[in-house]
Amino acid sequence: MCPKIMDVVTQMPTPTPASPHPPHWIRTRVQDGPRYIRLKEILRGFNLHTVCQEAKCPNVGECWSHGTATFILLGDVCTRHCQFCAVGKGKALPLDEQEPEHVAEAVAALELDYVVLTSVTRDDLPDQGASHFAQTIKAIHRQRPQCKAEALIPDFRGEAALVARVVKTSLTVLAHNLETVPRLYKPVRPGADYKRSLRVLAAAKEARPDVITKSGLMLGLGETREEVLAVCEDLRDAGCDILTLGQYLRPSVEQLPVVRHVPPSEFAELGDAARQLGFRHVESGPLVRSSYHAWQYT
Numbered sequence: 001m002c003p004k005i006m007d008v009v010t011q012m013p014t015p016t017p018a019s020p021h022p023p024h025w026i027r028t029r030v031q032d033g034p035r036y037i038r039l040k041e042i043l044r045g046f047n048l049h050t051v052c053q054e055a056k057c058p059n060v061g062e063c064w065s066h067g068t069a070t071f072i073l074l075g076d077v078c079t080r081h082c083q084f085c086a087v088g089k090g091k092a093l094p095l096d097e098q099e100p101e102h103v104a105e106a107v108a109a110l111e112l113d114y115v116v117l118t119s120v121t122r123d124d125l126p127d128q129g130a131s132h133f134a135q136t137i138k139a140i141h142r143q144r145p146q147c148k149a150e151a152l153i154p155d156f157r158g159e160a161a162l163v164a165r166v167v168k169t170s171l172t173v174l175a176h177n178l179e180t181v182p183r184l185y186k187p188v189r190p191g192a193d194y195k196r197s198l199r200v201l202a203a204a205k206e207a208r209p210d211v212i213t214k215s216g217l218m219l220g221l222g223e224t225r226e227e228v229l230a231v232c233e234d235l236r237d238a239g240c241d242i243l244t245l246g247q248y249l250r251p252s253v254e255q256l257p258v259v260r261h262v263p264p265s266e267f268a269e270l271g272d273a274a275r276q277l278g279f280r281h282v283e284s285g286p287l288v289r290s291s292y293h294a295w296q297y298t
Helices: 003-011 034-043 060-065 099-110 130-143 160-167 184-189 194-207 225-237 266-276
Strands: 066-071 113-120 148-152 171-176 212-217 242-247 281-284
Touching: 066 099, 066 130, 099 130, 099 148, 113 130, 130 148, 130 160, 160 171, 184 225, 194 212, 194 225, 212 225, 225 242, 225 266, 242 266, 266 281
Parallel strands: 066 113, 113 148, 148 171, 171 212, 212 242, 242 281
Antiparallel strands: none
């Protein structure tokens, strides 16, 4: 670890146990601007899933007011069992072949300027859903060519050809979140593999060097500061361009508890340390999520 990074690490405070109640900085302002209201009304007419609503994202008002939304593809049942996520788990339903066109129609009707496409993990599909992502991106480009697209993909079991299938479209950003540090993968992300996830990001750059790559971490699950910064270095080695650091918030009592609420000052220091490693952009704060401010830095 470089000397500058170590200086930041030694200056940061020692972790304290999480309070049962979220601290005052875990708050957002209610947004009700005209564009937000219009998007909310139009979405009611489409049988689609959005992270913004289903995950009760704290930034939904801000993103919608800027013409940005995140759609969930491939259904709402995941074949993996990550312990931080509230998405339904079990046997997935058959793929909706009309979903790419329906998403594109929604994007056009909503007049979105930036769209994020994510999905549940579908280990049951032969191509893990890669073709479905590609078809959706192409459909969006046909119906609203000025809309930039970001794909937040699962790991596709590390198959480089499947990653290439997604990035060899009009995609602007390929995102794949590491979520946490290697030591915590077994309790937090059973079924995932840290090195495999790094390979996904590297494979995207190999398939299309001009694509912007992005990853994110949730903090507050018991990771150390040194571990976080080591992950940042690994991401840069994999060619990752954009980093997001945000606070893990427990969706319900069925998911992992918050070990610690990281204060804004520590997020700021971690963000500064990450920028020293050469990321194109870093978003670091308690309410930061993967698509937070995505429209600003692409």
